[in-house]
Amino acid sequence: MGLFGNSIILRYITLILQHTTITLVTILVISFVYYYFQKRFFKINGIPHAKPSGIFGNMMQPSFGSVSFVERLKFHYSMDNVAHYVGFYDFNNPIILLRSPEIISEVLGKYGTYLSNHYDCYESIHDVLFKNNPYLLTDQRSLICASHFSKALKPSNMEDAFFPLMLKRSKNLMEYIEKNATNGRITMNSKDIFGRYINDVLSSCAFGIDYSDSINNPNDEFYKMAMDALTFKGLKLFKFFFMRTYPSLANYFRMNLTSDKVRWFFISIVHDIVSIRDVNPDKRRLDMIGTMMEVRLRYYKHKISPDITIETITAQAFAFYMSAYDSTSSLLCFVTHLLSINARAQAKLYDEVRKVYEKFQDEPTYEAINNMEYLDAVICETLRLYPITPYIERVCTRPITIPPAVPGGKRFLIDKGTSVWVPTYALQNDSRYYPYPKIFRPERFITTRKQISEIGAYLPFGLQDRKCMGDKFAFLVTKLCLYQLVAKYQFNTSDRMILPLELDPWKFQMYPKGGFWIDFEERKQKNSDANDN
Numbered sequence: 001m002g003l004f005g006n007s008i009i010l011r012y013i014t015l016i017l018q019h020t021t022i023t024l025v026t027i028l029v030i031s032f033v034y035y036y037f038q039k040r041f042f043k044i045n046g047i048p049h050a051k052p053s054g055i056f057g058n059m060m061q062p063s064f065g066s067v068s069f070v071e072r073l074k075f076h077y078s079m080d081n082v083a084h085y086v087g088f089y090d091f092n093n094p095i096i097l098l099r100s101p102e103i104i105s106e107v108l109g110k111y112g113t114y115l116s117n118h119y120d121c122y123e124s125i126h127d128v129l130f131k132n133n134p135y136l137l138t139d140q141r142s143l144i145c146a147s148h149f150s151k152a153l154k155p156s157n158m159e160d161a162f163f164p165l166m167l168k169r170s171k172n173l174m175e176y177i178e179k180n181a182t183n184g185r186i187t188m189n190s191k192d193i194f195g196r197y198i199n200d201v202l203s204s205c206a207f208g209i210d211y212s213d214s215i216n217n218p219n220d221e222f223y224k225m226a227m228d229a230l231t232f233k234g235l236k237l238f239k240f241f242f243m244r245t246y247p248s249l250a251n252y253f254r255m256n257l258t259s260d261k262v263r264w265f266f267i268s269i270v271h272d273i274v275s276i277r278d279v280n281p282d283k284r285r286l287d288m289i290g291t292m293m294e295v296r297l298r299y300y301k302h303k304i305s306p307d308i309t310i311e312t313i314t315a316q317a318f319a320f321y322m323s324a325y326d327s328t329s330s331l332l333c334f335v336t337h338l339l340s341i342n343a344r345a346q347a348k349l350y351d352e353v354r355k356v357y358e359k360f361q362d363e364p365t366y367e368a369i370n371n372m373e374y375l376d377a378v379i380c381e382t383l384r385l386y387p388i389t390p391y392i393e394r395v396c397t398r399p400i401t402i403p404p405a406v407p408g409g410k411r412f413l414i415d416k417g418t419s420v421w422v423p424t425y426a427l428q429n430d431s432r433y434y435p436y437p438k439i440f441r442p443e444r445f446i447t448t449r450k451q452i453s454e455i456g457a458y459l460p461f462g463l464q465d466r467k468c469m470g471d472k473f474a475f476l477v478t479k480l481c482l483y484q485l486v487a488k489y490q491f492n493t494s495d496r497m498i499l500p501l502e503l504d505p506w507k508f509q510m511y512p513k514g515g516f517w518i519d520f521e522e523r524k525q526k527n528s529d530a531n532d533n
């Protein structure tokens with residue numbers, strides 16, 4: 001090639017290097033300016049906030065596991081006692097944390113319509129199993145799916161369709177514990193055993209099948225497939241965040257969150273159940289599948305399109321399973337744990353249960369379960385201390401102006417796309433609304449229930465039009481299980497449970513370090529030492 005050729009190549013390399021350097025420096029400068037101004041968002045708007053750290057924003061500690069995300073949120077909530085709201089940076093994303101019950105009711109009451117979406121990732125959801133979850137959907141799509149949920153969860157269904165199915169599964173659980181206890185004692189991993197109980201209940205209530213028995217068989221196929229679909233780790237977790245951050249790209253690649261095998265498993269179950277019920281009217285019942293079959297008939301009669309297909313029904317049944325599985329099994333874990341460390345409350349609950357059990361034994365009526373006042377209060381107080389969903393997330397769909405964050409400040413414009421959060425856990429553990437907030441005192445929900453609801457600082461099931469649709473279902477399935485367990489067993493703390501309970505910083509949901517463990521000990525005597533104060 002010679003000298004001439006070499007110098008041309010050299011010139012090209014130099015040019016390429018120059019261009020690359022210029023491009024890199026430009027990207028760096030733009031990113032720096034963008035990050036600098038983005039991270040000044042709250043300062044410019046006069047909103048109290050903690051100093052962010054680089055690209056982590058205010059997420060440094062939870063990202064490195066030094067504190068749980070929930071506790072960190074409580075820290076932000078507590079940093080300014082007079083502010084109506086504070087700000088924090090979820091990495092680069094500024095979040096408005098509404099912290100006073102007055103501002104929560106004012107903002108969500110007045111502008112609820114513009115704050116009624118959780119976040120918009122519908123565009124990126126291709127996976128049939130995640131397609132019909134009202135929580136994940138927005139606007140009209142969410143309303144349609146929510147209407148199916150409310151039909152399935154109407155009070156008459158709760159009593160006639162769901163209660164008998166729950167009762168059967170609760171008796172199954174008791175038989176399992178009895179069979180596996182040694183000298184009337186057994187130590188259990190609560191999340192595992194309550195997860196299996198809830199799985200069996202939901203396999204019947206959501207999918208209409210009665211053969212899933214994960215209580216007796218942890219390798220039950222339905223249970224394994226459901227856990228596969230609901231476990232988010234590794235590549236699946238990455239895919240999920242990718243879908244949230246780049247919905248259009250995820251849409252382009254038609255990304256799924258579950259494997260073909262898992263999807264086809266649920267689709268074929270629904271296909272079989274629907275086919276059987278189509279030809280055998282006596283096999284019909286009003287679980288989620290039955291409700292969807294009724295909707296399908298109405299659509300057909302009124303020529304409404306698009307049709308309700310097997311895929312639509314599967315998606316709806318899976319949405320039911322997904323909404324209820326982790327929430328209710330975690331609730332059972334927290335309740336049993338709190339009772340195990342609060343002997344007085346446990347004795348008082350036993351006293352109430354014993355009276356009903358004397359009459360109904362292990363076949364209580366729907367009414368008898370719902371009339372137990374202390375049982376109800378125990379669950380409410382558990383959800384106060386550990387609301388399962390520790391914050392409520394909404395996204396603003398239209399610019400709105402809200403009152404100043406602090407007295408003397410200026411009104412603040414929440415732009416379209418901004419996230420607005422309600423820190424449920426922090427609010428419900430605030431001594432201004434709950435005297436001695438760390439103390440488990442179910443009596444609060446008997447003597448001061450009215451005041452609690454007036455203050456507006458009790459929101460375990462959310463609020464306004466995106467409020468949880470399954471609260472009654474969650475209470476019923478939890479009450480029934482507790483009724484059966486408390487009647488027969490004393491709950492003791494297990495050596496394996498790390499006390500005092502500390503939230504695991506590596507888990508996104510509320511879960512204790514070392515997991516949930518509980519000891520059940522068969523009751524010997526019928527009378528309790530509960531006092532009535």
Ligand code: HEM
Nearest residue numbers: 134135323324327388389461462463466467468469470474
């Ligand atoms: C202890 C149990 C449960 C807790 C603590 C809980 C909590 C919540 C919360 C905080 C929300 C968001 C509310 C908002 O943004 O204002 C929600 C939404 C929802 N929950 Fe639950 N939930 C529980 C059980 C259930 C069950 C058993 C079902 C169904 C059978 C269910 C179905 C739903 C649905 C469909 C939504 C979305 C509603 C919508 O976006 O329109 N939940 N839940």
